[in-house]
Amino acid sequence: MSEIRLMKGNEAIAEAAIRAGVDGYFGYPITPQSEILEYLMMERPEERTGMVVLQAESEIAAINMVYGAAGTGKKVMTSSSSPGISLKLEGISYIAGAELPCLIVNVVRGGPGLGTIQPSQADYFQATKGGGHGDYNLIVLAPASVQEMADFVELGFELAFKYRNPCMILSDGLIGQMMEKVEFHEQKERTKDFDQSWATTGKTKDRERNIITSLNLDPELQYEHNLKLQEKYKRMKEDVMFETFNTEDAEFLLVAYGSSARICQKAVDVARSRGQKLGLLRPQTLFPFPEEAIAKLSKRVKGILAVELSAGQMVDDVKLAVNGRIPVHHFGTPGGKIHSPDDVLKAIDEKLLGGF
Amino acid sequence: MDINEIIKPENLVFKRTELMTDKTLSYCPGCGHGTAHHLIMEVVEELGIQADTIGVAPVGCSVLAYEFMDIDMTQAAHGRAPAVATGIKRLWPDKYVFTYQGDGDLAAIGTAETIHACNRGENIIIFFVNNGIYGMTGGQMAPTTLEGMRSSTSPYGRDLASMGHPIKMTELIAQLPGTVYVTRQAVHKAANVRKTKKAIHKAFEVAKEKKGLAFVEIVSNCNSGWKMTPVDSNIWMEENMFPFYPLGDIKVDGKIVKDLMSDLM
Amino acid sequence: MTEEIIIAGFGGQGVLSMGKILAYAGMMQEQEVSWMPSYGPEMRGGTANVIVIVSDERVSSPVLQSFDTAIILNQQSLDKFESTVKPGGLLLYDPNGISRPPERDDIRVFKVDAAAEAARMSANKTFNMIVLGAYLQLNPIVELENVIKGLKSSLPERHHHLIPANEKAITRGMEIVTKAS
Numbered sequence: 102m103s104e105i106r107l108m109k110g111n112e113a114i115a116e117a118a119i120r121a122g123v124d125g126y127f128g129y130p131i132t133p134q135s136e137i138l139e140y141l142m143m144e145r146p147e148e149r150t151g152m153v154v155l156q157a158e159s160e161i162a163a164i165n166m167v168y169g170a171a172g173t174g175k176k177v178m179t180s181s182s183s184p185g186i187s188l189k190l191e192g193i194s195y196i197a198g199a200e201l202p203c204l205i206v207n208v209v210r211g212g213p214g215l216g217t218i219q220p221s222q223a224d225y226f227q228a229t230k231g232g233g234h235g236d237y238n239l240i241v242l243a244p245a246s247v248q249e250m251a252d253f254v255e256l257g258f259e260l261a262f263k264y265r266n267p268c269m270i271l272s273d274g275l276i277g278q279m280m281e282k283v284e285f286h287e288q289k290e291r292t293k294d295f296d297q298s299w300a301t302t303g304k305t306k307d308r309e310r311n312i313i314t315s316l317n318l319d320p321e322l323q324y325e326h327n328l329k330l331q332e333k334y335k336r337m338k339e340d341v342m343f344e345t346f347n348t349e350d351a352e353f354l355l356v357a358y359g360s361s362a363r364i365c366q367k368a369v370d371v372a373r374s375r376g377q378k379l380g381l382l383r384p385q386t387l388f389p390f391p392e393e394a395i396a397k398l399s400k401r402v403k404g405i406l407a408v409e410l411s412a413g414q415m416v417d418d419v420k421l422a423v424n425g426r427i428p429v430h431h432f433g434t435p436g437g438k439i440h441s442p443d444d445v446l447k448a449i450d451e452k453l454l455g456g457f
Numbered sequence: 458m459d460i461n462e463i464i465k466p467e468n469l470v471f472k473r474t475e476l477m478t479d480k481t482l483s484y485c486p487g488c489g490h491g492t493a494h495h496l497i498m499e500v501v502e503e504l505g506i507q508a509d510t511i512g513v514a515p516v517g518c519s520v521l522a523y524e525f526m527d528i529d530m531t532q533a534a535h536g537r538a539p540a541v542a543t544g545i546k547r548l549w550p551d552k553y554v555f556t557y558q559g560d561g562d563l564a565a566i567g568t569a570e571t572i573h574a575c576n577r578g579e580n581i582i583i584f585f586v587n588n589g590i591y592g593m594t595g596g597q598m599a600p601t602t603l604e605g606m607r608s609s610t611s612p613y614g615r616d617l618a619s620m621g622h623p624i625k626m627t628e629l630i631a632q633l634p635g636t637v638y639v640t641r642q643a644v645h646k647a648a649n650v651r652k653t654k655k656a657i658h659k660a661f662e663v664a665k666e667k668k669g670l671a672f673v674e675i676v677s678n679c680n681s682g683w684k685m686t687p688v689d690s691n692i693w694m695e696e697n698m699f700p701f702y703p704l705g706d707i708k709v710d711g712k713i714v715k716d717l718m719s720d721l722m
Numbered sequence: 723m724t725e726e727i728i729i730a731g732f733g734g735q736g737v738l739s740m741g742k743i744l745a746y747a748g749m750m751q752e753q754e755v756s757w758m759p760s761y762g763p764e765m766r767g768g769t770a771n772v773i774v775i776v777s778d779e780r781v782s783s784p785v786l787q788s789f790d791t792a793i794i795l796n797q798q799s800l801d802k803f804e805s806t807v808k809p810g811g812l813l814l815y816d817p818n819g820i821s822r823p824p825e826r827d828d829i830r831v832f833k834v835d836a837a838a839e840a841a842r843m844s845a846n847k848t849f850n851m852i853v854l855g856a857y858l859q860l861n862p863i864v865e866l867e868n869v870i871k872g873l874k875s876s877l878p879e880r881h882h883h884l885i886p887a888n889e890k891a892i893t894r895g896m897e898i899v900t901k902a903s
Contacts (some may be wrong), residue, residue, distance in 0.1 A: 105749070107742070107745060107746050107749050107755070107757070108873070124548055125544070125547060125575040127544060132761075133761060153547045153548060155543070155547060157540065157543075157573075158569055158570070158573035159569060161537065161540070161569075161570075162537070162540040162543075162569065162570050162573065163540075165533065165534060165537035165540035165541050165544065165570070166540050166541070166543050166544035166547070167543060167544060168531070168533070168534075168537075168541055168544065169513065169533070169540070169541030169543065169544030169545040170544030170545060170547065170548045171544075171548055172531045172541075172544075172545065173545055173548045175543075175548050177544070177548070178713050191534055192534060192537070197674075199532075218761070273756065274761070275784065276783065278758070278759060278761050279756055279757060279758040279759075279784050280745060280755075280756070280757035280758075281741065281755065281756050281757070281781070282749050282754065282755060288644075298527075301511045301530070301531055301545060302529065302549075303507075303508040303509050303510065303525065303528075303529055303549075303552055304507055304508060304528050304529045305507075305508045306508075310527055310528055310530070311521075311529045311530040311533065312523045312529070312530055312531075312532070313530070314523065314530075314531070315532070316520065316521075316530035316532055318521075339529050360784075360785075363782055363783050363784060364782075364783040364785060365783075366782035366783065367782035367783035367786075369785075370799075371781060406474050431630055439785050441783070441785060441786060441787040442782075442783050442786065442787075443787050443788070444787075454641060
């Protein structure tokens with residue numbers, strides 16, 4: 102039975118994980134995402150579905166528990182916030198190298214360093230360009246509402262298993278801490294007949310042993326493995342997701358994701374009421390990035406403004422998609438401060454409309 | 458006597474376990490790793506639990522342990538094997554899960570993971586091969602390198618004042634309530650091999666009972682890293698390693714059976 | 723209808739839960755809602771504020787710089803948010819501890835003596851419900867029965883016996899709210 106609740110984004114992720122039939126969660130507390138582990142512990146998921154929840158001794162231990170557990174072929178996840186994700190990157194690189202499916206939630210806060218616990222989008226590069234060592238990519242989902250926090254848990258696992266690749270939900274303190282209405286789907290059974298052909302399920306006489314590793318001491322094999330990974334990342338393009346608002350007749354376009362897209366939506370509404378023909382494209386997947394959709398729109402609009410809670414990261418991908426065809430500007434607020442719709446409107450006037 | 462008359466089941470004194478793959482061991486001749494691998498696999502074979510056993514390989518000389526042991530295995534990042542094993546065991550509570558780690562992996566970079574897996578009482582087995590040196594990277598100082606012992610990063614011998622003390626991880630984790638069976642063995646002589654195998658059997662029994670963590674240290678030589686012949690390295694091990702890392706059970710059935718205080722003096 | 727509200731005061735005054743009950747009540751009557759708290763060190767004793775939006779349409783930005791209504795419960799918050807009320811908007815405040823009352827004349831300013839009233843009623847914990855009652859008297863965006871549902875959902879079961887006291891506080895707030903001169 103579906104159910105409507107008023108919930109924080111972080112709580113919605115936790116509830117969605119139980120309902121999605123997740124087998125294991127391994128995490129370590131860090132603001133602003135601790136509600137995920139707290140909610141899971143409060144809900145006794147071992148009793149509800151048999152889901153395992155464990156508070157590890159560190160983020161490093163948590164991601165390595167995920168690595169071991171993901172190798173069993175089951176649905177496992179972790180969550181953290183920026184400094185904690187930095188600690189997890191070694192493990193994430195191993196998971197990507199060993200081609201294991203799992204879900205990693207990053208409720209981003211302002212950095213660098215210990216930074217601030219306020220919302221930020223300054224981990225875009227880290228999330229979308231690999232982050233750890235080596236040529237790898239994560240599937241990156243960018244929820245912009247509490248509903249999407251919940252929905253992307255199931256979607257994330259679907260994509261992670263489709264590609265045998267770690268998937269990251271790149272959220273931030275704003276979406277994590279805010280409450281909204283959220284509709285949950287009915288409880289899913291924990292999968293019993295998952296694809297075990299590659300997993301550490303125990304070697305039986307009728308098959309070769311399964312090894313979970315990212316090590317290839319033979320450079321030729323490592324080279325082949327890397328080519329295979331790159332092929333996989335290219336294939337992910339078929340799962341690109343984005344939303345558009347008022348782009349049909351737009352003369353100017355905003356590109357923003359997650360919490361910044363919510364703020365931009367308000368700015369677009371206000372601009373429209375003033376007669377300014379503004380549209381918004383909101384990537385829901387940051388990897389794969391909706392480059393084709395942006396390239397197409399760049400043939401119709403006069404200019405683009407990338408709006409992010411950072412000093413300018415996603416704007417690089419927008420520029421690559423536009424490839425110099427039209428001007429691409431950036432408006433961003435770094436350091437854990439949030440821009441308001443008014444700030445965005447001012448930037449639209451100054452940077453986007455001012456030049457024309 | 459014809460050779461075929463000798464090859465008879467009743468004359469068999471040693472049989473290679475079928476749970477070791479045909480891959481040639483990558484370890485130096487004279488190294489204890491090969492024996493330790495064999496013993497673990499022999500026990501898994503004798504218990505008939507190949508399909509129920511998952512191993513975790515470390516970073517270090519035994520990084521390729523998964524090439525030699527014919528069971529499902531996961532290769533862990535440096536020091537993280539106890540966390541990886543925790544993840545596996547929590548999702549497969551009815552399987553046997555073990556880590557196989559060296560001293561750098563377990564007692565330096567992975568100290569936190571080791572201590573916390575032990576303290577949580579994870580129902581896993583940790584095999585800890587301690588040879589007092591980093592073998593794979595070319596003989597650097599390990600956390601268990603003895604005082605005065607030379608390595609490529611302690612070329613004038615380990616100086617306690619500037620490099621710290623060798624750490625007795627096994628005595629340390631024996632004091633944690635999560636560990637049930639803690640022992641220190643060796644594999645350089647037939648008698649020790651037999652004792653170690655018994656210890657490994659005991660460790661798997663503990664894992665079966667799910668009462669907590671079993672920890673088996675194997676003090677070993679590293680003739681390459683120590684720059685000695687295999688025979689000399691074993692003698693040196695007996696004369697230098699064993700006095701500091703004395704062999705025997707430390708904790709049995711959850712009870713400390715050794716005077717840890719006098720040992721720490 | 724879209725109502726954009728900021729509620730601001732000290733941590734411990736029930737600012738966040740008042741906002742949550744309001745948002746929950748909105749949700750109960752099929753409206754779109756968002757509840758965006760300030761979080762961080764200020765959660766622990768300093769100032770706390772929450773932006774609540776109740777709307778007939780999908781809520782766009784959950785963070786705003788100007789509001790239809792500001793509910794203000796201490797001087798710091800008044801200093802910070804008085805200027806953010808949209809012209810013609812509403813400012814509701816508790817005069818307790820206020821040394822510099824609101825000065826704007828292009829907005830509607832009301833006061834509710836909630837702290838004093840809660841003390842009189844010997845029910846200090848219902849302080850925020852007195853304030854909520856005052857607000858609903860001025861701007862009945864949600865129905866009382868839905869507010870009660872909101873109360874039920876945000877109070878743990880063992881505290882449900884306190885619901886009548888809270889309901890009484892809401893009614894009292896409705897009675898004692900007055901226009902500030």
